[in-house]
Amino acid sequence: MNASPVVQIGLFLIVLFALAWPLGRYLRAVLDGRLSARFAALAAIERGLGKLLGASPDEDMPWWRYATAIVLFNVLGLLAVYGLQRLQLSLPLNPAGMANVEAGSAFNTAISFVTNTNWQGYVGEATMSYLTQMLALTVQNFLSAATGIAVVVALIRGFTRRNAAGIGNAWFDLWRVNAYVLLPISIVLSLFLVGQGVIQNLSAYQEVQLIEPVSYSQPKLDAAGQAVLDAAGKPVMETVQAKTQTIAMGPVASQEAIKMLGTNGGGFFNANSAHPFENPTGASNFAQMLAIFLIPAALCFMFGWQVGDLRQGLAVLAAMSVIFVAMFGALVGFESQANPLLTQLGMDAGIGNLEGKETRFGIVASSLFATVTTAASCGAVNAMHDSLMPLAGLVPTWLMQLGEVVFGGVGSGLYGMLVFALLAVFLAGLMIGRTPEYLGKKIEAYEMKMVSIVILVGPILVLGGTAVAVLTPAALASLWNPGAHGLSEILYAFSSAANNNGSAFAGLSANTPFYNLMLGAAMWFGRFVPIVAVLAIAGNLARKPRLAASNGTMPTHGPLFVVLLIGSVIIVGALTYIPALALGPVVEHLQLFSR
Amino acid sequence: MKTLLRPALTLFVLLSAITGLFYPALITGLAQAIFPHQANGSLIQRDQQLVGSQLIGQSFSGPNYFWSRPSATGPMPNNAAASSGSNLGPSNPALAEAVQARIATVRAAHPEQAGPVPAELVTASASGLDPHISPAAAYYQIARVARARQLQPEQVKRLVDRHTAYPSWRIFGERTVNVLELNLALDKLAAGKQAA
Numbered sequence: 070m071n072a073s074p075v076v077q078i079g080l081f082l083i084v085l086f087a088l089a090w091p092l093g094r095y096l097r098a099v100l101d102g103r104l105s106a107r108f109a110a111l112a113a114i115e116r117g118l119g120k121l122l123g124a125s126p127d128e129d130m131p132w133w134r135y136a137t138a139i140v141l142f143n144v145l146g147l148l149a150v151y152g153l154q155r156l157q158l159s160l161p162l163n164p165a166g167m168a169n170v171e172a173g174s175a176f177n178t179a180i181s182f183v184t185n186t187n188w189q190g191y192v193g194e195a196t197m198s199y200l201t202q203m204l205a206l207t208v209q210n211f212l213s214a215a216t217g218i219a220v221v222v223a224l225i226r227g228f229t230r231r232n233a234a235g236i237g238n239a240w241f242d243l244w245r246v247n248a249y250v251l252l253p254i255s256i257v258l259s260l261f262l263v264g265q266g267v268i269q270n271l272s273a274y275q276e277v278q279l280i281e282p283v284s285y286s287q288p289k290l291d292a293a294g295q296a297v298l299d300a301a302g303k304p305v306m307e308t309v310q311a312k313t314q315t316i317a318m319g320p321v322a323s324q325e326a327i328k329m330l331g332t333n334g335g336g337f338f339n340a341n342s343a344h345p346f347e348n349p350t351g352a353s354n355f356a357q358m359l360a361i362f363l364i365p366a367a368l369c370f371m372f373g374w375q376v377g378d379l380r381q382g383l384a385v386l387a388a389m390s391v392i393f394v395a396m397f398g399a400l401v402g403f404e405s406q407a408n409p410l411l412t413q414l415g416m417d418a419g420i421g422n423l424e425g426k427e428t429r430f431g432i433v434a435s436s437l438f439a440t441v442t443t444a445a446s447c448g449a450v451n452a453m454h455d456s457l458m459p460l461a462g463l464v465p466t467w468l469m470q471l472g473e474v475v476f477g478g479v480g481s482g483l484y485g486m487l488v489f490a491l492l493a494v495f496l497a498g499l500m501i502g503r504t505p506e507y508l509g510k511k512i513e514a515y516e517m518k519m520v521s522i523v524i525l526v527g528p529i530l531v532l533g534g535t536a537v538a539v540l541t542p543a544a545l546a547s548l549w550n551p552g553a554h555g556l557s558e559i560l561y562a563f564s565s566a567a568n569n570n571g572s573a574f575a576g577l578s579a580n581t582p583f584y585n586l587m588l589g590a591a592m593w594f595g596r597f598v599p600i601v602a603v604l605a606i607a608g609n610l611a612r613k614p615r616l617a618a619s620n621g622t623m624p625t626h627g628p629l630f631v632v633l634l635i636g637s638v639i640i641v642g643a644l645t646y647i648p649a650l651a652l653g654p655v656v657e658h659l660q661l662f663s664r
Numbered sequence: 665m666k667t668l669l670r671p672a673l674t675l676f677v678l679l680s681a682i683t684g685l686f687y688p689a690l691i692t693g694l695a696q697a698i699f700p701h702q703a704n705g706s707l708i709q710r711d712q713q714l715v716g717s718q719l720i721g722q723s724f725s726g727p728n729y730f731w732s733r734p735s736a737t738g739p740m741p742n743n744a745a746a747s748s749g750s751n752l753g754p755s756n757p758a759l760a761e762a763v764q765a766r767i768a769t770v771r772a773a774h775p776e777q778a779g780p781v782p783a784e785l786v787t788a789s790a791s792g793l794d795p796h797i798s799p800a801a802a803y804y805q806i807a808r809v810a811r812a813r814q815l816q817p818e819q820v821k822r823l824v825d826r827h828t829a830y831p832s833w834r835i836f837g838e839r840t841v842n843v844l845e846l847n848l849a850l851d852k853l854a855a856g857k858q859a860a
Contacts, residue, residue, distance in 0.1 A: 080835070121678070122671035138668050145676045195746050204684035211683040212676075240671050247679055252687060259691045260698070266719055269695035269703045274745060277707070277714040280847055283723045287739040316705060316720055316744040323691040327683075340747035343790035345719035346705065351837020407783065410760045415767050416787075417780040420798075424759065424787040425749045428733065428796035431838035435790075453749035453790045456759075554753035576751035661755050 074401045074433050078394060081355070081437065085362050092363060093370025093382075099249045100222050100242065100371075102126065111249075115241065122240055129235030132608025135223055136601050138239035139216055143183050143597070146209055150179035153205040154197070163198035164273040165317075170196060177585035182206055184596035185213035185478055187328070187335030187448055187571035188588060190580035194317035194338050199271055206335060207324045211255075214331025214364075215246040217480025220600050221368060224484050225375045227607030228508045231615040236607045250364075251330060258326035258360055265356075266349035269322040274315050282312045321346055329360035332478045334448030334571045342438070342451040343427050354434055354451060361447045365389075365476040368483045376508050380626035385486055388634040392475045393444050396464050401436035403461035409661060425456030436461070443468040446478035448571030455550070455558065455574040459661060462557060463654035465572065469564040471642040472527050478569060481596075484603045486634075488523045490625065491516060491606075493637040497623050506622055509615040516609060519602040526598045528645045530567035530591045535560050535649065537587065544583045549576025553660065557653035562588060567595035708848070716844050720744050721795040724847060727773065727812035728854075730797070730805050730824075732843045733784050734766055737792035750788040763787065776807050796840035799828050813854055823849055 098104045105111040105126075119125050130138065154170035157163055170178070174191055181188040182205070191197070197206070219242040226236045263269050288296045288304040296304040321337045325347055328335060342348040342357060366386060373382020407418040421432040430438070435452035442449050443465035454465055468475060474485040491505075491512055498505030498512070505512040538544040538559045548555040558574040565572055566588040573579065579588065624630065695703035706718040716722055721732045723741045735741035736750035752759035766786040771777075782801035802824045810817040827846040831837040 076835075118678075122674050124671040134668070138672065141668055141672045142676060145672055149676070149680065192746055192748075203688045204680060207688060208680045208684035212679060240675055243675065243679070247683065252683065255687070256691065260694060263691075263695040263699045263703050266702045266706055268705050269692050270705075271692060272704065275705060275707065275714065275717075277716050279722055280715060280844065280851070281722070281724050281726055281729055283725075283740055283742070285740045311740050314716065314720070314722060314742065314744055316717055317747075318705060320688045320692055322695060322703075323688040338747050338791075340749065340791035340793070343749070344747050345721075345791060345793055345795060349706075349719050350832045351835070352832030355832070355836045408754045408759075410754070411763050411783075411787075412780070414760065414764050415771070415780055416763060417783050420783050422754070423783045424752065424754070425790045426787075427790050427794050428784055428798055429794075429837050429840050434837055451790065453751055455751040455753060456749065458754050549751055550753035550756045552755060554755055557753075574751070574753075575749070576753070657753070657755050 074397070074436070077433050077437055078397055081358065082390065085359055085366055088359065088363060089366035090370055092367035093374065096250060096367055096371045097374050099245050104249060105245070115244075118244060124238070124240050126238055126241040128238050129233075130238055131234055132223075132236050132604045132611075135236055135239045136604040139219065139600065139604070140597060142212070142239070142243065143216060146183045146212055147179050150182055150205040150209055151175050153201050154178060157198040157201045160198065160200050162200035162203070162271060164271070165198070167196060167198045173582050173585040174580050177589045180589045180592050181571065182209035182333070182335060183213055184569050184592045185217060185331070185333060185446065185481065186566060186569040186592045186596070187333045188566055188573065188579075188592065189335055189571070190585060192339040193336055194319070199319055202324060202337060203320060207327060210324065210327040210331050210333040210335070211247055211251050212243070214251060214327070214333065214479045215243045217478050218246045218364070218368070219243055219480070220603055221480040221484040224487060224603055224607040225372055227610035228376055228510060230611040231613070233611040236604070236611050251327060254330055255323070255326040258330060258356065259322040261356060262325055262353055263322045265353040266345070267322040267325055267353065268318060268346045269320055270318055271320060272318045274317050276313050276315055279312055279314055282310050284308055284310050317346075325357075326360070328449060329357045329447065330364065332361055332365070332445045332447040334442065336449065342449045343453070348451055351429060351434060354430055354438065357449070358438055358441045361441050361445045361449070362476050364479040365445055365482045368480065372483060378626060381508065384626045384631050384634070385483070385490065387631045388638070389475050389486065391631070391635055392471075392638065393440065396444065396468055396475070397437060397440040400440050400461050400464040401433060403458045403464070404432050404436045406458060408458065422456070422458050422461070425453030427451065439465055440468070442572060443570060444475040444477075446473035446481060446568060446570045448565065450572050453575060454561070454572055455576045459554070459557075459654040459658035462561075462574070463650055466557070466561050466564055466654065467642065467646060467650065469568045469570045470527070470531060470646045471638055472524070473568045473570060474638060481569065481599075485523070485599070488520050488603065489637050490634055491520050492524065493630070493633045494623060494625065495520070496637065497633060503621055506616060507625060509618065510610045510613050511616065516606050519606045522602045523599045524641060527567050527595060530595050531560070531563045532645070532649060534563035534567065534587055534591050538563070538583070541583060543581065547578040547581055547584060549578065553653055553656040557657065560649055560653055563591055566591040569596050708844070710848065715848070718842065718845060719795055721789070721793050722844050724843070727808060729847045729850070730802060730809060730843050731785060733789040733794040733797060734786065735792040735794075736788040742793055744793055747791045747793055749790045749792060774804065774808050777804055795842050795844055797843055799824065799839055799841055802828075802841040802846070809850070813850065815853070815857075819853070820850070823853065
C-alpha cells in the first residue's frame with residue numbers, strides 16, 4: 070500500500086522543482102529591488118523604513134561594512150535571546166510558570182538560534198515560556214535565515230558586478246527577505262499545518278483523564294524532596310499510579326513553519342517533528358520536507374538567472390541532487406534491515422528498524438526526512454537519529470560533515486557550494502596550467518585563501534572538538550550509549566554544531582558546562598568565519614572586471630563540471646572524515662552484523 | 665561602526681515585533697477562527713470530560729484494551745509534557761534487554777499467536793507519544809481483546825478496520841490505527857452490549 074522509496078523521492082523532487090522555479094524568479098525580483106520599485110506601497114514603506122533606520126537602500130556597502138552590519142545585527146539577536154531566557158519568569162505569556170533558564174544553557178541556546186543551528190540542549194515544553202518561544206526563538210528563525218540569504222546574494226553580486234566597490238545594502242536585503250519572502254510563505258504554511266492538526270494557542274497545559282490509569286515506578290522522595298536511598302546507596306523506587314495526562318500546549322504552528330522554511334530545525338517540543346503536535350500526518354510531513362529544501366533549491370535558480378545563464382544554476386542544483394538521491398538510497402536501504410539483535414529475540418523483521426520511529430511515518434518517510442534534514446542544515450527530526458542503524462546513522466553524520474552544501478542551509482548551502490565550485494575550477498586550472506576563472510571572474514590567490522579558510526574551519530572544529538571531548542572525563546560522562554556508538558554520539562554533536570545543522574544523537578546529555586561551551590563555540594565560529602570569508606570573496610570579485618569566455622575557458626554549466634563539483638565535495642569530505650567514521654558507525658555495524 | 669548601530673538596532677526591534685509578536689498573534693487568531701479543534705489540540709471529550717487528544721498516545725496494559733507503542737518518556741510513559749524517544753543505539757545491550765522484556769509480556773498475553781511479535785509493539789516510538797500502531801499490530805491483538813471483552817473476533821476486527829486510516833492523499837506516510845480512538849469505540853461497543 071505505501072509508496073516505494075523511488076516513488077516518494079521522485080514525487081518529492083518533482084514538486085520541489087515545480088515550486089522552486091517560480092520562487093526563484095520571485096526571489097530575484099525581491100532582491101534586486103524590482104519588486105519594491107514596481108509597487109508604490111512597498112516603495113513608500115521602504116522610504117519610511119529608510120528614515121527610521123537613518124539608512125538608504127541606495128547606499129552600496131563595501132564588503133567589510135556589509136560583514137560588520139551582518140555580524141552586529143546577529144550580536145543583537147544573541148543578546149536578546151539570552152536576555153529573554155534569563156528573565157522569562159518575570160515576563161508575560163508563561164502559563165506553565167517556566168523558571169529562568171540557567172546561564173550556560175541560555176548562552177548555548179542563544180548562539181544556537183542566532184547561527185541558524187538550533188541545537189537544543191533543553192527540553193522545549195519543560196523549559197521555555199511561550200514568550201521566549203515566540204519573541205526569542207521564532208524571531209531568530211526568521212533573522213538567521215535572512216542572514217544566510219543576504220550573504221549569498223552579496224556573493225552573487227560579487228560575480229555579476231564589474232569594477233564595483235560595493236556588494237549591496239545589508240539592511241534592505243534583510244528587510245526584503247524577511248518581509249516579502251519568509252513572512253508570507255510562513256503564514257500560508259502555518260495555516261496548512263494547523264489544518265493537519267498542529268496546535269496554535271496560548272492556553273495553559275491541558276490535564277485530561279486517562280482511559281486506563283498507568284502504573285509506573287519512580288524514585289521515592291522524602292519530606293524534603295530528596296531521593297530516599299537504600300543501604301547500598303541506590304534510590305528506593307516506589308510504584309505510583311497516574312490517572313491523568315498533562316498535555317503541553319503552545320503557539321506551535323507559527324514556529325513550525327519558519328523552523329522548516331528557514332532550515333532552522335529547533336523544535337517547539339523535545340521530540341521535534343516526531344511530536345504529533347508538530348507533525349501529525351503524512352501530508353504535514355511531506356510539506357515540512359518540501360519547506361526545508363524550497364528556498365535552497367529556489368536560490369539555485371535565482372543564481373542562474375542573476376549571472377545571466379540559468380545553466381550555471383542548474384549545474385549546481387544537479388550536483389546537489391545527485392549527492393542527495395544517493396544518500397537517501399543508502400539511508401533507506403540500511404534502515405529497511407531490522408536490528409539482528411532484536412529479531413533473534415523473536416521480533417518481526419518485516420518492516421525494518423522501528424526503534425525511535427513514528428508509526429505514521431514508517432521507514433521510508435522517516436529515512437527521507439533524515440536525509441533532507443541533514444543534507445540541508447535544518448536539523449529537525451521526525452525519527453530519533455541516535456537509534457538509526459549504524460550505517461544509516463553514518464549518512465546524516467557525513468552529510469553534515471560535507472559542509473552542509475547539499476541544498477544546505479538557506480543561503481549558506483549555496484554560498485558553501487559556490488566555494489566548492491571555486492575549489493573545483495581551481496583544481497581544474499592546476500591540471501591544465503591556466504589561471505582559473507568562474508563566471509568570468511579570475512580566481513586568484515586571495516580568493517583561494519578565503520576558500521581554504523571556509524573549507525578548513527569545519528574539520529578543525531569537528532575533529533578538534535571531538536578529540537578534546539574524548540579526552541575529557543566530564544564530556545564522556547554525558548554519553549548515553551556504550552562502545553563505538555558513544556564515539557558516534559560525540560562526533561555527531563560536533564559535526565552538527567560546527568556545520569550549523571542542529572540535529573543530534575540525542576542520547577548525549579549535552580546540557581552540561583562542557584558541551585554548552587564547546588558546542589556554543591563550534592556553532593559561532595562555524596557560522597561567522599565562513600560568512601566573513603565569503604563576503605571578503607564577494608568584495609574582491611566585485612572589484613574585478615568580468616572577462617568574456619574564450620576557447621580556453623572551462624565551461625561550468627555542463628555534466629563535466631557537475632562531476633568535478635561532486636568530486637570536490639566528496640573527496641574533501643571523504644579524506645577528512647573517513648578515519649573518524651570508521652571508528653564509530655563502521656565498527657558498530659561490524660559488531661552488530663558479525664554475530 | 666557607530667553609523668551601523670542605529671540601523672541595526674532599529675531594524676532588529678522592528679523585525680522582532682513583526683516576526684515574534686505580530687506573526688504568531690496573527691496565526692493564533694486565524695487558526696482559532698478557522699481550525700479551532702486542531703489549534704487547541706484535537707481534544708476528545710467523553711461524558712463532559714476531557715479524556716485525551718486524537719494525536720497523543722496513551723498507555724494501555726489491560727487485556728480488554730488494544731496496546732500502544734512502548735513509550736520512553738519519563739517518569740511515566742506517554743508523558744505529554746516531556747516528549748522523548750529512548751535514544752538507545754542499535755548495539756546497546758539496554759535496548760535488547762528492554763525489547764526482550766516486552767516480547768515476553770506480549771507473548772504471555774497472546775498465547776494464540778505463534779509467530780514473531782510485531783515490531784511496533786516492542787520498540788519505543790520517536791516522540792514517546794505515538795498515537796498509532798499498524799493494522800498488522802492491531803490484528804495481532806484482536807483475539808485477546810475479543811476474549812477479554814467476550815465479543816466475537818469478527819466484531820472487533822470490523823472495529824479495527826473502521827479505525828484504520830490510509831496515508832495522507834493515499835501516498836504520504838503509512839496505514840495506521842489510532843489506538844486511543846479504537847479503545848474508546850471498544851468501550852462504547854461494550855456499553856451498548858450491556859445496555860441491550
